[in-house]
Amino acid sequence: MSRVTVENDRVNKTDSERRRNERADLVVRIDYSTVDEMFSEFTRDINEGGVFIETEKPQALGTEVKMHFNLPGGHERIETVGRVVRISAGEGSVVPGMGIEFEELAEGDRLKIDRIVRALRLGGPLN
16 A cells, blocks of 8 residues: 655555545546646546545645546546645655545535446446
């Protein structure tokens, strides 16, 4: 399990120790924006509570981001707002990026993400 650096965190914890929901590996393109910039990167993993975006230039902790992406097997775009809650400097074999917790996610979109995450964990079909 990878370790990440988090400002104001006295003890380095693994991702799974900090995270409320277990994430599933899922790579999809995600477009996101802050107040003054737009970006397009790839997710590393996802769960019902948030995503990890792989990037060499993570936003600062606490930054609000607007995101939109499509899940595998779905044609509907998921649009949400989240906040950066973790950053990874990408040292050694650790992937650089940022963990974003969803703050505004429609219940239907949460259910779609939940279905995909469960299927990935069980090795079943994504649609």
